[in-house]
Amino acid sequence: MALDVRHRLGTVRMWSRRRIAGETVLAVVLALGMAVGQTGEGALRMTAAAMAAALLSPLRRIFPAGVLVATGAVGGVLSSFGIMLIVVSWSAGALIEAPRRALALFATTYVLFVGLSVHDPTQPLSTVQTLVFTTLAFVATTVVPGLASRNRAQRRTLLHALHEHNAQLLREREMIASHARLRERQRIAQDMHDSLGHQLALIAVHTGALEVDRTLTDGQREVVGVLRDASVSAMHELREAVGILSDGTPDQVREREGELEPQSRGVAGIDGLVEASRGAxxxxxxxxxxxxxxxxxxxxxxxxxxxxxxxxxxxxxxxxxxxxxxxxxxxxxxxxxxxxxxxxxxxxxxxxxxxxxxxxxxxxxxxxxxxxxxxxxxxxxxxxxxxxxxxxxxxxxxxxxxxxxxxxxxxxxxxxxxxAANDFRGQSEGAIPGDGGADIDWSGAPDRQKEFDIAMGRKKKGLVIGCGAALVAFLVLGVLAVVLIVNLVEKESDRVMLDPSVYKSVKVGDSETAVRAKLPHGKSFLAPALDDNAPAAPRGATCASYLSTGDWPEKGDDIPAFRFCFKDGKLIEKRSFMSSS
The missing domain is CATH 3.30.565.10 (Histidine kinase-like ATPase, C-terminal domain)
Structure with missing residues (x-):
């Protein structure tokens, strides 16, 4: 484990300057955001949240699994870590390759996030309500970014694999075409050898015989010698051309036939060409x-x-x-x-x-x-x-x-x-046997692989699809949240609202049991705020506050409310007051 940690930390040295600058800016922004989100919680909590965000931000690329679980645990305690969860889950979705491992890590993060949120003593909602809303928050801040990032990474991996397979097919196709060209060249070479070779051989033989004819004059014999030399040279040229068509290079022909005359067909033979031109x-x-x-x-x-x-x-x-x-x-x-x-x-x-x-x-x-x-x-x-x-x-x-x-x-x-990247007729020796050393280099994604981009969708198209899927997911989550909020508001109104007629029907001195039977039942998360805005309660009494269902004032922030205080099983005080909203 120590070696693995050291190896992962060593990858930071391979980061480019652009990535280092981007990670630094992101860490600073997240740290400031976490500090602002904990403004009302004290300086110590603000500092701890900012330092945690600044530390976890760059580590998410090195230890995506551990940072995801840690951020989920912190997010269950600090609600402002929702933005941090989005960033961390995006990186974890792309960097955690094994599907089972990714599922296990996201499930562990969900358990920590929801469990710590439900057991938070400052949470005013009930356990079921907290479970529903924290699940929605986890889906929006962790599951959706993680799935989107994972889909993006898998798509890029698939495209890369398709490009490699297509490059392999292109290489094989070019090799087949190269071998087909070789066979065609060999056929042409054979035709040339069979047709022209015979005729040139006849010319050489007849001119050689004519050269030794005693009836010729010296001038005629010199002309016939020139013709014989030309026919012999033509034979050499033909064999060289046939060799090039068959094997690819003229020197291979000479090595095969045992002819040691490279000087006459190279730079050394240029002097002879010049002399022949001067002779004309x-x-x-x-x-x-x-x-x-x-x-x-x-x-x-x-x-x-x-x-x-x-x-x-x-x-x-x-x-x-x-x-x-x-x-x-x-x-x-x-x-x-x-x-x-x-x-x-x-x-x-x-x-x-x-x-x-x-x-x-x-x-x-x-x-x-x-x-x-x-x-x-x-x-x-x-x-x-x-x-x-x-x-x-x-x-x-x-x-x-x-x-x-x-x-x-x-x-x-x-x-x-x-x-020579696409030259299949010979730039390096021995790349493809029998084809003159064809050099086929298909490194990278060739331009002829655009059909995969069309089939898989271009970057803009993929971005639109991803954004559309995320938008649909958020709309579904939003509708579900609205339904839950409406349901919650209806239940809260039944728990915290009291009709003025009930308030009037209750008398001081009535038993607590009889009075509570007329009051709304259930715990409301608005009750603590009403108790804080109510007048001081009698010593030793237990009080319950409710909002009035009567007419509220058109102007002002104060809302009519009622309070009932009980002691020793009896109602010792009932009081109406104006609670600030």
Missing amino acids: GTVVALRRTGRPRPLAPAADHAAFRIVQEALTNALKHAQDASISVELRYEPDSLVVEVANGPVPALTSAVRRPVVSGGQGLTGLQERARLVGGMVHAGPAADGGFRIAGVLPYGPRSPRASESGGWPADSGPDGATFVD
Whole structure:
């Protein structure tokens, strides 16, 4: 128990400043309210009530069960603790999770609250009346707030569970869709391999045979060699594309086929692209800045593709324009930039139409996104066109660490430039086997779970329903209280009201038994107030006071009343007086 108390008190350190400020303000307000409610009971009772409220207010969040029972016991003695009961029961209803434990604690609180109220010697009502009114007060100040708070907490817990289950369903749905995409990619890859692979193999074989034909001239043989090299390169490109469709990354294809040619398809192969463009008669400048750093295989291949596509576009759309290729090794990424100058006016006038698929830049952007980078394409300031790609160095791989290729200051591990939370085509390795490392992160409540908010009702709707239920409960309790009060007033009028004719018919000296037979029977809670306002009673006599049923004065606060005093079994005095209301 000591460890539990210490643990609960230690949770106060985790309170936010906002909660601490709110609890402090609430404790001060409740303390002042309790002190004001005990104004006529003396300074000591006022101070005790204020200190009890200030102490119980913050403890209700740490020890909800004990504070609920203690507040119920104090509320049975101090009627001003009704507001404190509302606050404590609200917290207890939400914090006490076990239903049986909550029922037992609220029942214990009810017994203490009603029992101490009934046994209060200063209580003017009868036992039944006190029991009824204290029960109504307990229901209004404790049961209704506790049930409302418990319903609110259960609703929030249910919504949280539904969100988690829905997130699980969404994750499973995305995994199924991801596997369906993988199967479709594999089907497309198989079709490409069966259709194009055969044709390219035939081209390579025939051009290889044609190259060794002795009837060809040297120039023709050189052209055939170029065709053979192009067909072989096309075969490699096809196998690489098929591998990407099947497994997700080009380096997996090379590892599977045993081809050791990453340099020709990476940053190292950019020199060959530049030389080939220069061979076509175009002025191409290549610049490198910064300290060269290795990239992940997929990012290295993406850099090669960016330069390749940019040079192809420049040669097709900006003939005779100068081209600049720049590789900038930044601290956290490689920036690949290819820009061409404006097209000369003479070339623009005789420009021939070119065939373009329109998918080159889109493919570059997609390729860069898959490795965590980005690609920008747009007009340059001098009238030309510029394509720039930013490719992160990526996390350290075991192969790079063994080869010592990663410098110590290569930037943060795993730096990316796109959000991969919903990218199911690969941002981290091995998240979903066979799908290129899809990274599915559904932390929190996704936006697609709004159907649960609609089904369960939004916050405003729930607030309206809760307030409506509380209002109905209070109306029912109010009607019941009115009925009881009317019944009580009727009974009190029969117990405290006396007809003037009865007063006149009684004579001093009559026996007490005969006189009391004519007087109202039963104990009235108004009788002590009438006795206090009556004249001094004869010494040793027992007196009973009643209000007159006759005409009361239209103005003034005094009400006509009668008093009968008995001693030694006889009526020794009867007296009429004016009692202040």
